Amino acid sequence: MRNAKITLAVGLALTAAAIAVVLSRSPLVVAGGNSVPPKLDAELVKGGVGSCQPAARIPSGTSAVRIAIEARAVGPGVSVKILSGSRVLSGGRQVAGWGAAPNVTVPIERFDRPVTGAHICVAIGPTVEPFRFRGTAAHPLKGGVGKLSDVTLRMEYLRADNKSWWSLASSIGYHMGLGRAAGGAWIAFLVLALMLAVTALTTLLAVRELR
Amino acid sequence: MSKRKAPKTPPRATGNQATGTRSVGARAFNRRRQTANGRSPRAQAHKPRGVGLLARGREALGRVPRAAWICALIACLNAISWSILTPPFEVPDEPAHFAYTQQLAENTALPTSSESDFSPEEEAVLTDVHQYDVHDSPENRTISTAAEQQRLQEDLHSGLSRHGGGGASGARSSPPLYYLLETVPYGLASGGTLLDQLQAMRLLSALMAAVTALFVFLFVRETLPSVPWAWTTSALAVALAPLLGFMSGAVNPDSMLAAVSAIAFYLLARAFRRGLTRGLALVIGATMAVGFLTKLNFIGLAPGLFLGLILLSVRAARTQGRSAYLSLGFAVAIAAAPLWLYIFANLLSNHPALGVVSDSLKLNSAHGSLLGKISYAWQLYLPRLPGMTEYFPGVWTARDLWFDRWVGFYGWLDTSFPTWVDNLALLPATLIALLFLRGLLVARSSLRGRAGETLVYATICIGLLALIGFSSDLNAASEGLGFVEPRYLLPLFPLLGAALAVAARGGGRRWGPAAGAAIVVIFLAHDLFSQLLVVARFYG
Numbered sequence: 155m156r157n158a159k160i161t162l163a164v165g166l167a168l169t170a171a172a173i174a175v176v177l178s179r180s181p182l183v184v185a186g187g188n189s190v191p192p193k194l195d196a197e198l199v200k201g202g203v204g205s206c207q208p209a210a211r212i213p214s215g216t217s218a219v220r221i222a223i224e225a226r227a228v229g230p231g232v233s234v235k236i237l238s239g240s241r242v243l244s245g246g247r248q249v250a251g252w253g254a255a256p257n258v259t260v261p262i263e264r265f266d267r268p269v270t271g272a273h274i275c276v277a278i279g280p281t282v283e284p285f286r287f288r289g290t291a292a293h294p295l296k297g298g299v300g301k302l303s304d305v306t307l308r309m310e311y312l313r314a315d316n317k318s319w320w321s322l323a324s325s326i327g328y329h330m331g332l333g334r335a336a337g338g339a340w341i342a343f344l345v346l347a348l349m350l351a352v353t354a355l356t357t358l359l360a361v362r363e364l365r
Numbered sequence: 366m367s368k369r370k371a372p373k374t375p376p377r378a379t380g381n382q383a384t385g386t387r388s389v390g391a392r393a394f395n396r397r398r399q400t401a402n403g404r405s406p407r408a409q410a411h412k413p414r415g416v417g418l419l420a421r422g423r424e425a426l427g428r429v430p431r432a433a434w435i436c437a438l439i440a441c442l443n444a445i446s447w448s449i450l451t452p453p454f455e456v457p458d459e460p461a462h463f464a465y466t467q468q469l470a471e472n473t474a475l476p477t478s479s480e481s482d483f484s485p486e487e488e489a490v491l492t493d494v495h496q497y498d499v500h501d502s503p504e505n506r507t508i509s510t511a512a513e514q515q516r517l518q519e520d521l522h523s524g525l526s527r528h529g530g531g532g533a534s535g536a537r538s539s540p541p542l543y544y545l546l547e548t549v550p551y552g553l554a555s556g557g558t559l560l561d562q563l564q565a566m567r568l569l570s571a572l573m574a575a576v577t578a579l580f581v582f583l584f585v586r587e588t589l590p591s592v593p594w595a596w597t598t599s600a601l602a603v604a605l606a607p608l609l610g611f612m613s614g615a616v617n618p619d620s621m622l623a624a625v626s627a628i629a630f631y632l633l634a635r636a637f638r639r640g641l642t643r644g645l646a647l648v649i650g651a652t653m654a655v656g657f658l659t660k661l662n663f664i665g666l667a668p669g670l671f672l673g674l675i676l677l678s679v680r681a682a683r684t685q686g687r688s689a690y691l692s693l694g695f696a697v698a699i700a701a702a703p704l705w706l707y708i709f710a711n712l713l714s715n716h717p718a719l720g721v722v723s724d725s726l727k728l729n730s731a732h733g734s735l736l737g738k739i740s741y742a743w744q745l746y747l748p749r750l751p752g753m754t755e756y757f758p759g760v761w762t763a764r765d766l767w768f769d770r771w772v773g774f775y776g777w778l779d780t781s782f783p784t785w786v787d788n789l790a791l792l793p794a795t796l797i798a799l800l801f802l803r804g805l806l807v808a809r810s811s812l813r814g815r816a817g818e819t820l821v822y823a824t825i826c827i828g829l830l831a832l833i834g835f836s837s838d839l840n841a842a843s844e845g846l847g848f849v850e851p852r853y854l855l856p857l858f859p860l861l862g863a864a865l866a867v868a869a870r871g872g873g874r875r876w877g878p879a880a881g882a883a884i885v886v887i888f889l890a891h892d893l894f895s896q897l898l899v900v901a902r903f904y905g
Contacts, residue, residue, distance in 0.1 A: 157879035165886030173893065181905050201759060220504075226845040227778070228766065231759055249787075251765030253778040254501045261783065280759030283845040322905065329904040333452060333494045333508040333517060335560040341449060348446040349896065352439055353889065356601055359435050360885050363597040364878040 158364040162357060180314040181322070182259075184220075185213040187310035192222060192288035196299035201230045201281035205303035207292065209236055209274040215313035217264040218246075221276060222288040222308040224256045231279030234260045238272045250279060256288075259312065276307060432597050433582040440578035440604035440613075443892060444571035447607075447614025450896060452507045452903050453563055454496045455776050456615035457850070461534035462544070463487060463563060463616050469541065470548040470555075471527045476537045482530030489525055490559050493517040499903070500777035507903050521558040540703070542658035543618035563616065570620040574613030577620075577855075578604040580627035581862040587634035588818075589866050598869045598881035599862035605888040606861075607895035611775055612852050619852050622660040626856035628652050629666065630822075633673045637818040640684075641677035646692035649674060650699030657703045665832030666856055669825030671697065676817045733838070742834025745849070762849075768794070771851045773895055778850065780902045782894075793887050797868045800880055804871030826857055 188210040219234050229252035235245040246262035278285070289307040291299075299305055319326075327342035334341065454460045464483040468476050471484070483491070491497065493516055499505045508514060533539075550565035582600035589595050603609060613620040632649045653670055656663035674696055681689035708718045740753045745762055749755055760766065772790045773782040805812065812819060837848035865884055872880030 157876060158882040161879040161882040162886060165883060165890070169886065169890040169893065172890070173897070176894070176897065181901065226847075228760065228846040228849065247784075249765055249769075249784055250760045251769055253770075253774060253781060255503055255779050256501065257504065261785075282757050282760055283841075319901070319905075326900060326904045329506070329509050330450070330900070332510075332514045333560075334449075335558065335564040337514065345446050345450050345896075348442050348449070349893065352442050352446070352605070352892075355435060355439050355442070356605065356885060356889055359432060359439075359597060359601065360882055363432050364594045364881050364885075 159361060162360055162364075166353075166357065177319040180316065180318050182218055182312040183315045184310045185216055185313040186211060188306075188308065190289050190306050190308040192308050193290045194299060194305055195286060195288050196305060197284050197286045198302065199281075199284045201278045201285070203302045204275060204277035205292075205301075205305075205307070206237075206273050206275040207306050209269070209272040209309075212236065212265055212269040212272060212311055213313060214265060214268045216262070216311040217314065218259050218261045218312040219274070220257045220259045220310040220312055222256065223258045223276075223278070224286040224288070225252060225254060225258070226283050226285070227254055228282050229253070229255070229258055230281040230285060232258050232260055233277040233279070234262055235275045235277075236262065236269070236272050237275065238269070243269060243272060250282075257310075264313075274309065276302070278302065429579070429583070430586075430596075433579050433586075433600065436582050436597065436600035436604050437575035437579040439601065440609065441571050441575035443605060443610040444574035444613035444620075445568065446896065447610040447899075448564065448567035448571055449614075450899055450903075451611070451614055451775075452499070453494055453560055454491060455500060455507070455903065456611070456617060457777055457852075458535055459616050460487065460491060460496065461536040462547075462618065463566070464529060465533040465536045465539065465541075466544045466547040466551050466566065466616070467527060468529060468531060468533060469544050470551050472531070474531070475541060476533035477531035479534060479537045480530065480532035481534045482532040484525070484527050484529035486520075486525040486527050486559050487529065489520040489523075490517070493520055501779050503776070503779050503902055506905070521560065527559075539618060539660060540658045542655065543621045543660070546621070547616065566616045567614055570613045570615060570617065573620040573624040574604070574609055576624035577609060577613070577627045577858060580624070580631045581859050584627065584631040584634050584859040585862050585866045587631065587638050588863050589870070590638070592866065592870055592877075594878050594881055595866035595869050598884055599866040601885045602865050602888040603858050603862045605885070605892045606858070607773070607775075607892045608771065608851055609855065609858065610892060611895070611899075612855060617852075618660045619855050622656070622662060623855035623858055625652060625656045625659050625663070626666060627859050629656060629670060630825075630859035633670065633677075633821065634818070636673075636677045637815070637821075641674075641681040641689065641692065643688070643692045643695075646674065646678075646696040647699060650696030653696075653700035654703050657700070662829070662832060662853060662856065665829035666825050667700075668828045669821050669823075670700075672824050673818075673821040676821060680817075738835055738838050741838040742831055745834045745837060746830060766846075766849045767851060770849070772891075773898060774851065775895065775899050776902060780899060782898060786894075790891075797865070797884060797887075800871035801864055801868040802871070804867035804869075807871065807873075808867065822860060822863075826860060829854070829856060 188208070221232065221234070223229070223232060229248070229250065231248065231250040233245070233247045236243045244263040244265060246260050248258055248260045252258060287302065287305060287307055289305040292304055292306045295304055324339075327339040330342045330345075331338045331340070454463070460483065461481070464481075464487060465476055467484055467487065468474060493508070493513070495505070495508055495513075499507055508517065547566045547569060550569045551562050554562040554565035578600050581603045582596050585599045586593075586596045609623065613623070629649065629652045632645065632652060636645050636649065649670070653663075653667065656666065674693055678689045678693035681692070685692075711718055737754065741756050743750070744753065744756050746767065747763065748761075749757075768791075769781070769784075769787040772787050774780070833848055833853050837846060840848065869881035869884055870877050872878075
């Protein structure tokens with residue numbers, strides 16, 4: 155009984171602390187990009203391909219790259235390397251299995267300062283199903299797009315916003331009140347109250363029964 | 366004389382007749398049940414015989430422990446929370462499921478096509494809430510300005526037609542029972558706007574989450590009767606599972622399928638423990654019929670359920686004679702009745718025997734060898750064996766698809782946690798798996814005596830997994846790997862509950878309840894962070 159109570163107390167305290175830490179962090183926002191318009195929209199059936207292209211200016215604080223590679227239901231593994239000459243400045247990987255989305259976001263090691271003149275190399279692992287990608291022609295094309303390197307991919311650089319989730323709470327509350335049956339920011343408080351009730355009931359029941 | 370030491374903990378409350386108090390919860394329930402079972406035959410014989418069905422139902426409900434009701438309440442509240450925070454139509458296929466219900470309610474007819482020609486009212490709302498821009502595009506948010514809200518309100522109150530062209534998109538081939546039930550909240554809220562109706566319909570799904578949690582509790586109580594605290598552990602974990610909350614906070618027949626499956630599991634477990642009576646056989650048959658009328662995926666559970674009925678009948682025949690097989694016949698006839706009626710109606714109207722279901726099963730265009738299909742289904746869950754054609758290059762299906770998507774896969778399958786969260790989740794999952802193995806090891810002797818029951822549950826599990834695998838294979842060309850969604854595993858939640866109970870028990874007599882508490886907290890934390898993820902995705 156005592157062990158269960160202690161476990162519950164520690165677990166709940168850890169959960170609350172983790173929530174506080176997460177909410178004190180900031181959402182990722184677009185800090186810049188390579189300004190490549192999505193003029194070409196092509197599809198490749200097989201993965202195991204890669205290409206390198208100029209990275210444009212990578213803003214300071216960038217910690218993820220959003221690339222215009224689209225999965226139907228199961229995205230392939232995508233690796234990114236950012237190079238200055240032959241020196242790897244940063245890199246990261248998104249494992250296979252990401253869901254239906256028009257872009258893949260690959261987390262990379264954070265840049266403390268802006269970088270110019272670098273190249274970014276994208277490697278796509280084996281694929282279960284065809285994937286699409288968007289950008290502009292990297293060189294004059296004879297016929298259609300045949301390989302990934304035919305296209306300069308559209309990319310955006312993401313970094314943490316300077317506002318924490320806590321400071322965005324009121325705007326999120328307002329946003330939650332829109333587009334639903336009963337509107338108003340009170341919706342956010344209702345969800346909060348429901349989850350507090352769920353937590354309280356769970357705790358009380360666990361304390362009573364787990365012995 | 367030395368004074369006796371005062372106990373460290375106050376004495377536990379018991380059912381005290383003198384003070385008029387009555388203890389509650391699973392443990393107290395167990396004690397009362399044991400007392401009741403120990404009553405003399407004379408007392409049993411003097412029970413009033415002409416008890417009505419209603420009274421018996423009330424009595425049965427009264428025997429359900431309060432802990433089970435609280436687990437059900439928690440599941441319901443959790444699903445309501447999900448129903449509120451998930452924006453309208455931002456759950457897989459919700460527009461189609463709503464359209465199906467609207468078609469039934471407004472035109473009193475089943476959907477007539479697989480087109481997405483929804484009613485003008487639904488189309489307007491889908492446009493106004495930016496559903497087409499938001500779904501599948503995690504960087505897009507729902508409506509965020511007063512002007513957009515104003516336009517939505519104007520359309521909602523402009524009296525647009527609720528009669529569509531009869532299309533229900535991919536939901537067309539679904540059986541009608543869930544949608545028929547949803548016409549009740551749809552009708553009750555018909556004085557309001559479409560979004561009021563949608564919310565009312567979502568609340569009915571939330572009630573089904575409560576039914577799921579309740580019957581998971583009862584199922585685990587039947588399968589592990591000697592460990593009352595494990596019943597609560599499993600039902601609480603299921604009640605808090607974000608996948609159940611997410612799907613039961615939406616208009617989707619998966620919520621009802623989970624509930625019906627939980628009932629079926631409970632009835633089977635009850636029959637294995639207490640014997641198959643004629644009444645119980647009929648109820649199992651009726652539950653299966655309801656399952657078939659809820660969602661086609663129930664077909665995957667059917668082989669295991671039929672096997673269970675056969676094994677139980679063979680066992681019952683030892684005491685009841687041939688009448689046990691008569692019960693089996695009745696149960697099978699009731700279970701299969703919807704199917705026979707459907708085939709009969711289709712043949713009478715010169716349609717293919719399986720009607721629109723033939724299309725979704727793609728019976729006419731089925732290709733490839735059976736071995737190839739088995740190989741595909743195998744690799745959908747397990748590593749490829751030597752000699753098998755590779756169907757999933759670059760993907761570790763168990764990890765990358767099923768586990769990671771179990772950890773978080775919300776919205777239109779476009780909202781998931783960062784990879785590091787999936788990696789972190791492996792730690793508690795591995796610990797729970799190890800505890801489960803230890804629990805199995807400890808209970809191996811009692812398992813041997815329940816080989817038949819275990820075989821039935823395994824058959825149900827394999828049947829559903831195989832159905833998902835074959836469906837995925839058949840529809841690979843048109844839908845890719847769209848069938849790889851953990852929500853299709855919701856009918857197996859009672860087995861998840863039982864596995865968690867065994868895992869908690871694996872902690873041993875001393876640490877078992879603490880392991881149970883840890884499991885509950887893990888599921889609660891998972892649920893809370895999942896809800897935060899969805900809030901960040903749609904409103905951040």
